[in-house]
Amino acid sequence: MVGVKKLLAATAVLAAARDHEQIPLSSKPFLSSDYSCIHPPYKVHLVSRSPLVMYLEGFLTGGERSHLQNLPHGQFRDSAVAGAAGSSAFHSVRTSQSTTVPRDALVRCVEDRALALQGFDTPPEHLEPIQLVRYGPAQRYHYHTDWFTDAAAHATAAQGGNRVSSIFAYVRAARGSTGTGTGTGNSSLTGGGTNFPLLDVPLHDERWCRFVDCDDEYEHGVTFRPVEGNAIYWENLLPRDGSSGGGPARGDQRTLHAGLPVVSGEKIGMNIWTREAPLPPGVRGDQFNPFCHIPQSDSGTHAHTPIPWPQLMSHILFGTSQANSLHSSLHGNLQRNLEHTAAAAVAVVAEATRNETGIMARLNFMGVILNFLRSLPRPCLCPRRNDRVRDTAVAAFLGCILGALLVNIVIGVQAAREKKKKRTMGRVVGDLGGMGGFSAAGLGLGGFVPGMMGGDKSVGNTPVVGSQQTFGGMAHVQQGRQLQPLEDHLQQRQQVIEQQKHQQHQQQQPKQKQPLAPPPRNSTKQQLQQPRQQMQQLRQPQQRHTEPSLLQQRQQLLEEEEDQPLVRPRSHPEQQQSKASTHRGTRATSLPGTPRPLEAPRMAGLAARPATRRRP
Ligand SMILES: O=C(O)CCC(=O)C(=O)O
Numbered sequence: 001m002v003g004v005k006k007l008l009a010a011t012a013v014l015a016a017a018r019d020h021e022q023i024p025l026s027s028k029p030f031l032s033s034d035y036s037c038i039h040p041p042y043k044v045h046l047v048s049r050s051p052l053v054m055y056l057e058g059f060l061t062g063g064e065r066s067h068l069q070n071l072p073h074g075q076f077r078d079s080a081v082a083g084a085a086g087s088s089a090f091h092s093v094r095t096s097q098s099t100t101v102p103r104d105a106l107v108r109c110v111e112d113r114a115l116a117l118q119g120f121d122t123p124p125e126h127l128e129p130i131q132l133v134r135y136g137p138a139q140r141y142h143y144h145t146d147w148f149t150d151a152a153a154h155a156t157a158a159q160g161g162n163r164v165s166s167i168f169a170y171v172r173a174a175r176g177s178t179g180t181g182t183g184t185g186n187s188s189l190t191g192g193g194t195n196f197p198l199l200d201v202p203l204h205d206e207r208w209c210r211f212v213d214c215d216d217e218y219e220h221g222v223t224f225r226p227v228e229g230n231a232i233y234w235e236n237l238l239p240r241d242g243s244s245g246g247g248p249a250r251g252d253q254r255t256l257h258a259g260l261p262v263v264s265g266e267k268i269g270m271n272i273w274t275r276e277a278p279l280p281p282g283v284r285g286d287q288f289n290p291f292c293h294i295p296q297s298d299s300g301t302h303a304h305t306p307i308p309w310p311q312l313m314s315h316i317l318f319g320t321s322q323a324n325s326l327h328s329s330l331h332g333n334l335q336r337n338l339e340h341t342a343a344a345a346v347a348v349v350a351e352a353t354r355n356e357t358g359i360m361a362r363l364n365f366m367g368v369i370l371n372f373l374r375s376l377p378r379p380c381l382c383p384r385r386n387d388r389v390r391d392t393a394v395a396a397f398l399g400c401i402l403g404a405l406l407v408n409i410v411i412g413v414q415a416a417r418e419k420k421k422k423r424t425m426g427r428v429v430g431d432l433g434g435m436g437g438f439s440a441a442g443l444g445l446g447g448f449v450p451g452m453m454g455g456d457k458s459v460g461n462t463p464v465v466g467s468q469q470t471f472g473g474m475a476h477v478q479q480g481r482q483l484q485p486l487e488d489h490l491q492q493r494q495q496v497i498e499q500q501k502h503q504q505h506q507q508q509q510p511k512q513k514q515p516l517a518p519p520p521r522n523s524t525k526q527q528l529q530q531p532r533q534q535m536q537q538l539r540q541p542q543q544r545h546t547e548p549s550l551l552q553q554r555q556q557l558l559e560e561e562e563d564q565p566l567v568r569p570r571s572h573p574e575q576q577q578s579k580a581s582t583h584r585g586t587r588a589t590s591l592p593g594t595p596r597p598l599e600a601p602r603m604a605g606l607a608a609r610p611a612t613r614r615r616p
């Protein structure tokens, strides 16, 4: 027993040291016990009623932003998108990097805010783990929807259904890398706006220009400028009107959007996605994992209240009364806190068999293993990457076997001295099996089994079922034939723009080439109205078209356009800044393969057209 106690003491020191290490420096202030969740008085501005889009001014506090900005760089991985048949894939449609955020007190505070925004009825289990996405120069996220277009693969009832809503918040919009920690504003970020091409909202008031690119063409929909701390909220699914026949809710195509390329500087955004139903156990990372579990207080705010492990271990080692008190002190959390329940059970059994020294030693050692596993740093047992879960689980398992061997050798030596060889050998074999099984069970609860079930469900930034990446809509890009609805929208939209530009081009032809009667006085209005009517048709939800088209074509056009930015006359210095801030030149008007219109008439046409959002 003396040896075991020494082992306990060593374990305590090791665990305490690791517990200390696990908190990154930048996170300390927010993870300390005196952190309290205070929601900022953010303002809500309605952008669109249908689809519901709201602009949230000041959604994140400065402290929250700097905490999120200072996450270790290594945690960001190349973003993946949902592939066909439920797989995920890395694709040029998303060149940014992303990571999920550990659910510390600060992150849970932001989660609570996101839930409160959506009413008080959405349980936290509907929230996907919060995702950060980081863009450097030239990085972008092409047009996509956040709702899963391939619902059968990503949005079954068992997977929590589809994404009801999205909140995209600007965590950082500044120059340089987050490593410098100088997230002081967005003065040096250019590009990186969030564009909703199918949003049909006339934002005429000048006050919008702080948040949207007022200099943008009407046909481009709405481009939100990346303003630190602000966020966009939108609803992804159409209201159920009976036409879905009790089937899955349909996604709203008007929520198509893109993260436009960053030209210079760095942008970090944050995705908070809410599902229709609770996510399966394990996806949120800390719900059914006894080693990672953080109980929820009665008030609904999350509180991390584990019993210090040395205290827990002393309960296990000494006597029933402590075990009982431990049991009662855990009463409120029993159902959610399997770890403590298991430890208490070990203590109770140990107490009941106190007279049997051998059994006592074994049970105690099991308690030690349990507590040792529990005392390991959370990134170790609740790692952010699934492969680390596996590695750690395997390593811990081997450690347990070794530990069991050691104890049994000690017991064996003692027993041999007492000349009870036969009995000892039986006990050694029994101990090995028992402890190995116990260790496996503990590890299973601790993350191994959740990691195996359904692939990757632990918190992490590797491909994980429906939670760790932006999957929405990107199955379109993977499989051409699935692209149809959104492609069609984009192609038709492109055609409308094309047509409009063509008309303008015609109008700009020298007079001698148009010897016929001058156009009626309202011709300009007609020109503008016709495409606008067409655009409005496009923006109707659920409109289906059958002509084939390619989303990539539009992306190629955008790239071409960025390579050759247009110089346009600007009337206001703020307009120039606004334009520069999102790097939105006029979009190309021709399909790939067709010659680009000549620059001069195109510019002349643009100059003649009062189609920007900003009104005089
Ligand atoms: O970066 C942006 O502006 C938008 C990002 C986005 O839509 C996403 O991550 O799903």
Ligand SMILES: [Fe+2]
Pocket: 144, 145, 146, 257, 470
């Ligand atoms: Fe998105």
